[in-house]
């Protein structure tokens with residue numbers, strides 16, 4: 270579990286995160302949503318230790334990240350998987366080498382052991398027989414699968430995804446969402462996803478936190494979001510006519 274308590278982060282005189290508290294549980298897909306500039310990226314970067322908070326704490330199964338010793342920090346880094354916007358694969362390396370990279374970096378496994386693990390995760394993301402391909406030879410959806418395989422190759426406790434659906438068509442986006450959700454459940458990973466995609470909110474929002482001007486304005490599930498009366502959430506999530514209609518249909522059904 271990740272527990273965030275009263276997190277404050279600013280740059281110079283500008284306070285960006287203004288006292289965020291929340292909990293993210295294992296086995297759940299946790300979504301961070303909010304308008305552009307609301308602080309989602311700063312929040313995600315704080316979770317992965319790229320920003321140091323001025324105030325407040327982030328604890329990973331009871332361990333506060335700012336109090337880690339160098340050794341604990343190394344250990345914690347190995348417990349984290351990341352899927353970046355745009356996949357961030359190494360273009361000149363094959364799929365196999367991309368996925369093997371964290372194992373080479375952090376473990377002393379033999380080549381055979383590494384290959385066994387790489388093949389296992391590639392199979393899990395349904396990309397077997399693509400070991401020798403280069404990223405440029407793959408579709409955007411396949412590249413995301415490689416990124417997910419690389420993120421889980423170390424068997425992480427925590428998975429952070431920044432806009433995992435960006436650049437994908439709606440159908441592929443849902444497939445990728447579902448894959449992340451399945452893997453999260455299967456390996457009981459605590460997954461936090463920064464997203465703009467309202468389909469993701471509806472499909473895999475097991476816990477959603479809505480940031481508004483650096484504060485947590487609302488939190489709940491994708492079911493709760495249909496019936497919330499919170500004006501900021503409603504005007505953000507239901508700004509499109511399609512989602513307005515989906516909400517109306519849902520509310521009529523539950524009357």
Ligand SMILES: Nc1ncnc2c1ncn2[C@@H]1O[C@H](COP(=O)(O)OP(=O)(O)OP(=O)(O)O)[C@@H](O)[C@H]1O
Pocket residue numbers: 280285303304305306307308309310311312
């Ligand atoms: N390194 C930085 N130095 C100064 N200001 C920053 C820095 N990083 C972010 N900010 C500011 O913090 C605010 C929140 O930015 P952030 O990138 O977290 O928003 P966001 O919700 O992720 O937006 P988007 O959806 O457009 O990616 C913005 O006003 C931004 O200018």
